[in-house]
Amino acid sequence: MTEAATGDRAHGWLEHYPVTFFAVLMGLFGVTLAFHAAAPSYLWAEPFALGALWISLAAFVLISAIYLLKALRHPRAVAAEWHHPVKLAFFPTISISLLLMATALAGPYPGIAGPVWVAGMLGQGVLTVAVISGWISHRSFQVGHLTPAWFIPAVGNVIVPVAGVQLGWVEVSWLFFSAGMIFWVVLLTLVFNRLIFHDPIPGRLFPTMVILIAPPAVAFVAYMRLTGGVDPAARMLVNMAYVFAALVLVQLPKLRTLPFALSWWALSFPLAALSIASFGYGRAIGSPAHEVIGLIVLGALVLVVAGLAFRTLLAATRGEICRPE
Template sequence: MTEPSQSPRPKQTLRALPAASFGAVLGTVGLGLLWYKASEVFGFSRFWGDLFFYTSVVLFMVLGFAYIVKVANYGASELAEFRSTDKGGFYSAIPTGPLLMSAGWAETAPALAEVSLWISSFFILLFALLLMTRLFRNNDPLENANGSWFICLVSPTLISLGAVPLGYDGLSEFTFAIGASFWALSFPIVLFRTLFGRETPPALRPTWCIMLVPSSAFFLSYVAINGGVVDGLARGVYYWTLFLAFILAYASRDVWRWPFGISWWAFTFPAVALAGAAVVYAGAIPSDGGKIVGVVALYLATGVVLTVWVRSLKAFFQGTLLLEAPGATAGNPHQQPESP
């Protein structure tokens, strides 16, 4: 008697490595910068900042090498994905990592920081220009709007975090204006699509948290350009970000039922950015309440990043992190949902 045929099990492959995997770099380097700032504001040890920061540098080199190999083997499908408006925004996570590293190197290695700043800034602005051009020309459906647009269009705001310490005030103001304008334009579109479009599948729901990044980045960059002063506008943006965080936390209350994948890295950088805003606020406006919020946000963000790190390593070594569906073609290489 013939035994029933079994479908082949999905296999882990480099072909399934998404550009959104560089979100792991953003979350880790952001956590390093967060602990650096916490050492200034709260007097904590810089050890944890160094640990997370240099871990992100190594991770970027490993992912960068892996991605170069992938592009060399599957260039056609990768180019098609880069040109799409629903996934193309994730590619901005690649230069945003070195941009954040430039902020960490500004004092200890200024020459390296300058090289990292200018190269990453060029590609961040280029990717934002390309995405906006495609949106103008393609007339894509509203369903293509997603959190990756924030990574691409709002990341120019973050350039000031590396530029201000190096004395590039003009570059900081120029890129801040671009990123802030794109935040005002893209946020209502993505929010409308999330609330009134098709239901977000559980595997992609972590990308909801990317909505925290624009206002957090605005606050951090605005305060940096403003000489560290938290004025009325900065306070308003910070309070809005906290309220949005509560909304997203309640909407994600069943998070442990969501399937784990690369998309979970979308929790990390938003959590770190929000915590960064809380720590900066606590340092600029000393108060018991502000300090408590800053410390709690710091440890929550650290817990989020470490949790996703542990689960990602476990899934990778179990062969379930980077899965390719049986029979996948070069035009559809990614089994895992993408997100930062």
């Protein structure tokens, strides 16, 4: 292969580096926070949480640096992703990653967590308004463009209070929580209409079905932080997460027949959110059964993330990702 051809290949790889890579960070930081949530009941979990945090930070630097390089060298490719009806919803994964990072840092490194949280909160606010404005603009979206990935902007908003309350931003946290909840209700109606009355979700995007679990699970954790206890609304949220988990579990066998894509990382963060919610709920009401559920889901999460990391590296070496679609 000539030097020019090698350069063209590298150039093309960078141009097609997708924004969906930031979903990997959501999964990694989710593992960190799930181990941290397990630590009060299982002391062995805290060292794993710290190790997962450093791995997540390293991945954040790498993924962000590459995407920034893409933005500088191929701004038209980034603009094309922004105008893509499906990829548009993944841009808030950037700000969500910052919010999850701040939440993970709030315990061991609170001095760093504050500025990171503010950056994530501001980015989430801007991206939420921009994405939803894009949805309701003059652009025409087809029913087939709608997938559970559209929940991502809403999920990002309810993540804000998880660290925001601890950092003293209570009213801002209520603002984002309110926005996330209303958009979740609206999008849930639209997504179920699409799932029931229209063609099935394409195989490449089918793993995004697992995202159905994330909004009520994260909302439960955020609501607990905002109110400081378990009330009927909190109980409804955590049990909604279990209902969606059961619904998704029935659908998972379909994954065996699907080829790998970066969208498979959608499996990771919802599992982390469910594990964290289960640990929190179990301790709040004194239910060992719910803590066991959290531990089981944490085990499944570790296996899923390890498998996804291996499959992503394998796909990268085979040239199966970062190429034209």
